Amino acid sequence: MTFRSKLLKGVCLAFLIASSALSVFAQSEGSTAATITGRVADETERAVGGAHVTVKNLNTNLVRESISNEDGSIFIPQLSPGTYEITIEADGFTKATLRQEILLGTASLCNFVLKVSGKDITVEVVGENKANLNKTEDSINISRQSIESLPINRRDFLDFTLTSSRVVTDRLPAQGVAETSRLSFNAQSARFNNITIDGLSNNDITSGSVRATFSQEAVQEFQIISDTSSAEFGRSLGGIVNIVTRGGGNDYHGSLFLLNRNDKTSARDAFVSFKPPYSQYQFGAVVSGPIKKEKAFFFLGFERLTIRQNNIVTIKDDAIQAVRNIGIPANNGPVPFGIGKTTVLTRVDAQLTPNDTIYGRYNYGGVYDGQYEPFGDRTSETNGATERLRDNSIALNNVYINAGKRLVNETRFLYSRRKQSVIPIVEGPAFGLSTPDGISIFGQNFFTPQIRDERIYQFANITSLERGLNHIKLGIDYNYINAPTNDSLFSFTNSGAGLFSAIDFGALTGMPNLPVLSGIQALDPSSRTPTQRSFLMLLSNIAPVLVPGFPAKVPLADLSLPLIYAQGFGKIDPNAPVTLFSTFVQDDIKLKPNLLIKAGLRYDINRLKFSPDNNGNFSPRLGIAYRPTFTNKLNLRASYGLFFGTPLIGPAVLAGSSQSGNFVFPTFFFPQSILVFAQPNHRIDDINNLPKGVSIVPQEARTFQFDPNTRNSYTQQLSAGFDYLLERKTVVGVSYNYVRGIKLVTARRINPVVRPTGNVITSMITGRVDTTKGDVTEFESAFDSYYHGLTINLVRNFSENFGIFASYTLSKSIDNTFDVRTDTADSPVNPLRPGDERALSIQDVRNRFVLSANLKLNYTKNLLLRDFQIATITTIESGRPYNLTAGVDLNQDGDNGTGDRPAGIGRNTGITPGFSSVDMRLSRSFKFKERYQILGFVEVFNLFNKFNLSKFNTVFPPDAQGNFNLPSQEGGRFTVPKDRYQGAFAPRQMQIGFKLSF
Numbered sequence: 002m003t004f005r006s007k008l009l010k011g012v013c014l015a016f017l018i019a020s021s022a023l024s025v026f027a028q029s030e031g032s033t034a035a036t037i038t039g040r041v042a043d044e045t046e047r048a049v050g051g052a053h054v055t056v057k058n059l060n061t062n063l064v065r066e067s068i069s070n071e072d073g074s075i076f077i078p079q080l081s082p083g084t085y086e087i088t089i090e091a092d093g094f095t096k097a098t099l100r101q102e103i104l105l106g107t108a109s110l111c112n113f114v115l116k117v118s119g120k121d122i123t124v125e126v127v128g129e130n131k132a133n134l135n136k137t138e139d140s141i142n143i144s145r146q147s148i149e150s151l152p153i154n155r156r157d158f159l160d161f162t163l164t165s166s167r168v169v170t171d172r173l174p175a176q177g178v179a180e181t182s183r184l185s186f187n188a189q190s191a192r193f194n195n196i197t198i199d200g201l202s203n204n205d206i207t208s209g210s211v212r213a214t215f216s217q218e219a220v221q222e223f224q225i226i227s228d229t230s231s232a233e234f235g236r237s238l239g240g241i242v243n244i245v246t247r248g249g250g251n252d253y254h255g256s257l258f259l260l261n262r263n264d265k266t267s268a269r270d271a272f273v274s275f276k277p278p279y280s281q282y283q284f285g286a287v288v289s290g291p292i293k294k295e296k297a298f299f300f301l302g303f304e305r306l307t308i309r310q311n312n313i314v315t316i317k318d319d320a321i322q323a324v325r326n327i328g329i330p331a332n333n334g335p336v337p338f339g340i341g342k343t344t345v346l347t348r349v350d351a352q353l354t355p356n357d358t359i360y361g362r363y364n365y366g367g368v369y370d371g372q373y374e375p376f377g378d379r380t381s382e383t384n385g386a387t388e389r390l391r392d393n394s395i396a397l398n399n400v401y402i403n404a405g406k407r408l409v410n411e412t413r414f415l416y417s418r419r420k421q422s423v424i425p426i427v428e429g430p431a432f433g434l435s436t437p438d439g440i441s442i443f444g445q446n447f448f449t450p451q452i453r454d455e456r457i458y459q460f461a462n463i464t465s466l467e468r469g470l471n472h473i474k475l476g477i478d479y480n481y482i483n484a485p486t487n488d489s490l491f492s493f494t495n496s497g498a499g500l501f502s503a504i505d506f507g508a509l510t511g512m513p514n515l516p517v518l519s520g521i522q523a524l525d526p527s528s529r530t531p532t533q534r535s536f537l538m539l540l541s542n543i544a545p546v547l548v549p550g551f552p553a554k555v556p557l558a559d560l561s562l563p564l565i566y567a568q569g570f571g572k573i574d575p576n577a578p579v580t581l582f583s584t585f586v587q588d589d590i591k592l593k594p595n596l597l598i599k600a601g602l603r604y605d606i607n608r609l610k611f612s613p614d615n616n617g618n619f620s621p622r623l624g625i626a627y628r629p630t631f632t633n634k635l636n637l638r639a640s641y642g643l644f645f646g647t648p649l650i651g652p653a654v655l656a657g658s659s660q661s662g663n664f665v666f667p668t669f670f671f672p673q674s675i676l677v678f679a680q681p682n683h684r685i686d687d688i689n690n691l692p693k694g695v696s697i698v699p700q701e702a703r704t705f706q707f708d709p710n711t712r713n714s715y716t717q718q719l720s721a722g723f724d725y726l727l728e729r730k731t732v733v734g735v736s737y738n739y740v741r742g743i744k745l746v747t748a749r750r751i752n753p754v755v756r757p758t759g760n761v762i763t764s765m766i767t768g769r770v771d772t773t774k775g776d777v778t779e780f781e782s783a784f785d786s787y788y789h790g791l792t793i794n795l796v797r798n799f800s801e802n803f804g805i806f807a808s809y810t811l812s813k814s815i816d817n818t819f820d821v822r823t824d825t826a827d828s829p830v831n832p833l834r835p836g837d838e839r840a841l842s843i844q845d846v847r848n849r850f851v852l853s854a855n856l857k858l859n860y861t862k863n864l865l866l867r868d869f870q871i872a873t874i875t876t877i878e879s880g881r882p883y884n885l886t887a888g889v890d891l892n893q894d895g896d897n898g899t900g901d902r903p904a905g906i907g908r909n910t911g912i913t914p915g916f917s918s919v920d921m922r923l924s925r926s927f928k929f930k931e932r933y934q935i936l937g938f939v940e941v942f943n944l945f946n947k948f949n950l951s952k953f954n955t956v957f958p959p960d961a962q963g964n965f966n967l968p969s970q971e972g973g974r975f976t977v978p979k980d981r982y983q984g985a986f987a988p989r990q991m992q993i994g995f996k997l998s999f
Contacts, residue, residue: 033200039111048073052091060250137624152922158217166808177374186240188814188844193646195237213366213392215344216304229640232585232601249298253290262992277311277335311335312377323525338371366392378984407467417457425449430497435520454488475586489575499563566674571664580608599624611657634726659705708781742786752777757893786816814842828900840908882909888956903965912974952984
């Protein structure tokens, strides 16, 4: 069956299910809007059918109209988040009016009791209207007021996601071109979330990161959905971040803002004795208003971020000098770099007819990042790279409403062009240098240069229908991503990579009392002792005898002596078109006024060049919300669903090029590695013209491939809990969440050495599983994970003088999976038995508490104390697991020690110190001439300057007798010795700013 026929079959299936009135789950509120639902009754609680319902947006004066059903129920879908005036009119009854703020992705419950006669009345907002007590999923909303009030470092609004206690910062190392979204939901990989803007994708599926964002001033609201979301949402194993942009209104509004911080207002980094220069400026402006009142509106926002700072390289002087002696300009101490980011967003909304609205959005993100490939600590700036990014997007949205047929149709379209250039700071091979302090990294980054020029197209159409008790929604979503070959470049170790470690010539030759070279002496010939040089000159004469084929009279005493050297040759094809298609259908069935059933079905087809095709990605969803009759303050909820992720482009292009033979990755071992590193620029320029004495042995090369049986990863998500309205604006919630990751894709070595001979090279040639091949890294869906979490939330909506969101999660996460990027992830001890690696996940955070709060001091009559506002985000986490490694190949399987652990201990048996940080914001506003306001504020991040460990040395090698000096244990888990500390999260930082608004 062709892809086209399968696509048509999927569409037909969706409409067939809908027409059959199958109960299908989802949030009928959707990814771009919200819903008002409720009931109209008289004073005897008898339903009032046929009542006229008018809903007016107070920002634009746009009006929606509806009629209550026979049972008195009202349902107005597809409303933009904001404040509305709802009016109910019925013959023989007084008119009732309600002013209501509705939040993105929620169903605001508005119940009306009409009096038989008398004057028109205005109904005050009651607590249940804000509580969203009909939801079945776990989600929180970040309102516009929260976005404006809470302290967020660098105004990166995605960090608001971390105010949910079940979302943690990804603890994989920072990875530049292979970066993640930085957000781990329910301990799932941060590469498989779904970030949407106005219901359209903002994901970079090359590595699972996020495309360019924009000023938080341009965000109306966003929703964080931790799990069990509706069938409308997909392409995510973890969570959904659902963002809606701001539009204009009937009045002109605008603002100018400026923020500044520098080294004088910040604390000193814990790993240096002084404060290096630092400056940061962030400024911008927004303006909005009517093009034609009550018909067309505009919004325009601009922001610029400029940073000049230093990263601290902690590599010791002797290692730095050795690297300089071979011609590489390395430095330690503070190393300066700059970051510049410019964003623009403009949006135009128009009411074409009373039933037809449209808006268009253009946003631009331009970035220069001088440390995009990160450096610092034990990574030299020579391993860094700069990024230049230009990300342009155009989005269109049309909403058509047929009130008579109770139908709403929404059409979305996106075109993006993303141009990214990642250029290395220096050219030449990357190499690791082993010293007693650990391994330091120098030279050109593996993945640079990279040039990507992507075109992204997306089309979605969604229809909502109200039919009796059923609120049905169905739709399709098509996404196509392409990076033309002529405009893109993908590199992987094309400049080479080596390792300099201690060389024990006695162990190599089996002859006692021979010299031992340290890692620095192996790298830098000038650091060798006379005895060592004399021995190497002697070795030059006898090397051809010891190693047949090795050239005579190679001046070993004057050359660098790497133990291993690898280099990629050929072209990696970056053109891996991606086609993502989905269709879904869903229904919210209000069986009773206090019982809501949500059910849904989603079907996904993912097509990626070089990756195996996948079919049958059906995702059923089911949810229930029940409010007991004895109280209207309690909502009991439960939900279940399957959620499929999307394939990643990065592994596909690497595996596809390797399998086609267009890219080869040979490894050269000592002493051949010496001859390769001795070439000009320390690399081989032409694979067809190898140096004398150097040959490519297939069993020593490395290849990449996809398991032909690879399937799309998916999670099973189960949630159960309750929400209780304590008082009119405060809700407490408790939920249990279970997430089961299945067929998780990762990289695994499938051809290790299984018959070691005692000689490394001989073992690689004769001892592998398949002796005709070298080391094979396979991307396969053979891994799984388990997450259990108990969460308690306390929410008081941010309004009037006080708001709070407090969340605590007790959880446990277990997996046997590793990252798709093998050079940054821990490897299994025995890659042929991945099940043996089942252990705590590196994302496991047993206890996590987050508090965000906002207090306005407007109650005092003292003019000096009025108009102040205090806000905080406080985060407290328990420690995370870490993996202790031996640093040497104990089991001689050819992995260079990356997967071996000391003393046979299990994976992730270490525990890091906990993390805590208090961010504060103090502001005061000054109003003048009624329309104008100046806001001055001070923000402090990590207020108490808490030391939070970020990097440390995890290698615990054996001593000469084969014994391991392991750290002490707490609760049966190994701690991190203080002498292993290498880096910390940011110390206290303070900035001041002001904002002029009208």
